[in-house]
Amino acid sequence: MLAKRIIPCLDIRDGLTVKGINFENVIDVGDPVELGAKYARDGADELVYLDITATHEGRKLFADLVRRISEHLNIPFTVGGGIDRVEDADLLLSAGADKVSINSSAVRDPGLVDRIAGGFGKQFVVVAIDAQWKDDRWTVYVNGGRIPTNKELFTWAREVQDRGAGEILFTSMNHDGTKQGYACDAIRELSSQLTIPVIASGGAGSKEHFVEVFEHGMADAALAASIFHYNEIPVPELKDYLKKANITIR
Amino acid sequence: MNRWMKVAIIKYNAGNIRSVDHALKRLGVEAVITDDHETILKADRVIFPGVGEAASTMEYLKERELDTLLKGLSCPVLGICLGQQLMCSWSEEGDTPCIGIFDQAVRHFPKDGLKVPHMGWNSLDRVKGILIPAELIGSYVYFVHSYYVPVCEDTAAETSYMLPFSAAMQKDNFYATQFHPEKSGGPGELILKQFLEL
Numbered sequence: 001m002l003a004k005r006i007i008p009c010l011d012i013r014d015g016l017t018v019k020g021i022n023f024e025n026v027i028d029v030g031d032p033v034e035l036g037a038k039y040a041r042d043g044a045d046e047l048v049y050l051d052i053t054a055t056h057e058g059r060k061l062f063a064d065l066v067r068r069i070s071e072h073l074n075i076p077f078t079v080g081g082g083i084d085r086v087e088d089a090d091l092l093l094s095a096g097a098d099k100v101s102i103n104s105s106a107v108r109d110p111g112l113v114d115r116i117a118g119g120f121g122k123q124f125v126v127v128a129i130d131a132q133w134k135d136d137r138w139t140v141y142v143n144g145g146r147i148p149t150n151k152e153l154f155t156w157a158r159e160v161q162d163r164g165a166g167e168i169l170f171t172s173m174n175h176d177g178t179k180q181g182y183a184c185d186a187i188r189e190l191s192s193q194l195t196i197p198v199i200a201s202g203g204a205g206s207k208e209h210f211v212e213v214f215e216h217g218m219a220d221a222a223l224a225a226s227i228f229h230y231n232e233i234p235v236p237e238l239k240d241y242l243k244k245a246n247i248t249i250r
Numbered sequence: 251m252n253r254w255m256k257v258a259i260i261k262y263n264a265g266n267i268r269s270v271d272h273a274l275k276r277l278g279v280e281a282v283i284t285d286d287h288e289t290i291l292k293a294d295r296v297i298f299p300g301v302g303e304a305a306s307t308m309e310y311l312k313e314r315e316l317d318t319l320l321k322g323l324s325c326p327v328l329g330i331c332l333g334q335q336l337m338c339s340w341s342e343e344g345d346t347p348c349i350g351i352f353d354q355a356v357r358h359f360p361k362d363g364l365k366v367p368h369m370g371w372n373s374l375d376r377v378k379g380i381l382i383p384a385e386l387i388g389s390y391v392y393f394v395h396s397y398y399v400p401v402c403e404d405t406a407a408e409t410s411y412m413l414p415f416s417a418a419m420q421k422d423n424f425y426a427t428q429f430h431p432e433k434s435g436g437p438g439e440l441i442l443k444q445f446l447e448l
Contacts, residue, residue, distance in 0.1 A: 070272050076430075
């Protein structure tokens with residue numbers, strides 16, 4: 001049986017991880033390669049590295065970092081942040097990334113999804129969608145949740161699927177950071193409407209939340225950041241818990 | 251493992267070839283990524299990786315006569331993902347005639363079933379042959395694909411997704427995996443090591 005995936009997400013600025021406490025057996029927790037390798041040893045199924053650097057120099061550091069991650073990591077990883085052109089995606093692919101995640105740039109230029117999928121395959125393109133439930137509607141936001149658009153979550157998700165997205169990474173802005181659980185109803189609706197995998201993001205605060213998002217939410221994968229970085233829920237403990245709850249887990 | 255072993259990774263217009271190279275480096279083996287016939291013919295091991303689309307990749311291989319070269323190799327050859335599919339005789343993807351090492355047709359997963367691509371970690375349910383150690387039965391490995399090779403006489407490992415399919419194949423000196431050993435953690439490393447030690 002295909003296993004549900006657990007995906008820690010690491011934010012990168014100027015080539016270093018932004019969050020994270022000191023773990024045992026990790027030499028430098030600021031080093032994204034070390035931290036990623038630790039998660040891989042712990043049983044993470046995949047990693048997402050998100051570049052939040054704004055400067056050109058920082059971007060160059062990120063490409064170098066992707067190369068080092070690829071050298072050391074024996075599980076798949078996705079990279080995102082600032083991918084506006086096919087050339088940006090190509091550079092990251094050559095550096096060894098398994099997938100790229102595009103968000104605001106896809107909203108601004110939907111054809112970018114077609115072009116990256118056409119050039120490198122659907123499996124290479126993850127479209128990340130940040131949306132907020134407001135006035136009875138899931139509105140899509142860009143620029144890290146700062147700017148609302150006229151797009152609606154489900155319509156936009158179906159459009160990018162048709163354009164060639166291989167996966168959808170959906171973050172509910174209402175749930176993100178609350179630790180009150182994932183937006184399971186919306187994730188279930190997305191998963192039902194789409195024929196590609198859905199990665200749920202935003203709201204993980206307990207092990208039960210993962211059971212909910214896999215069972216009720218029908219998510220294919222669940223992403224979280226702070227609960228892993230601050231070691232509130234270690235990955236091995238989470239996976240044991242999910243196995244006992246009869247979720248198919250590697 | 252002999253670190254002086256000559257390993258050639260076939261270079262072509264496909265996705266993440268670099269990660270195969272990195273996985274071999276972690277095992278202490280320096281490979282060359284090449285489409286040069288001489289270099290490939292002199293290699294002790296040849297790896298035919300790939301993420302991509304069948305028709306355009308076959309076209310690329312044919313232009314460089316890499317299809318006939320691969321078929322005629324006598325050293326152990328390992329096809330990965332699209333590599334396994336192109337080692338079959340035909341693919342439903344773009345109605346493409348392929349290299350024809352395995353006399354099998356490659357099919358698209360049923361469209362009205364589970365999500366496609368089959369993406370993520372799935373288990374090796376049955377194993378036979380020498381590429382995949384029996385201790386790996388039940389182990390999870392990483393897949394990303396929309397097309398599959400049905401279970402047949404060349405099947406060396408089975409995995410199920412909507413239906414059982416060939417997770418690995420073997421015929422004479424030709425080996426192949428539908429999953430990505432270079433991305434499959436410990437079990438993947440064991441399989442690559444086994445291939446290098448054949």
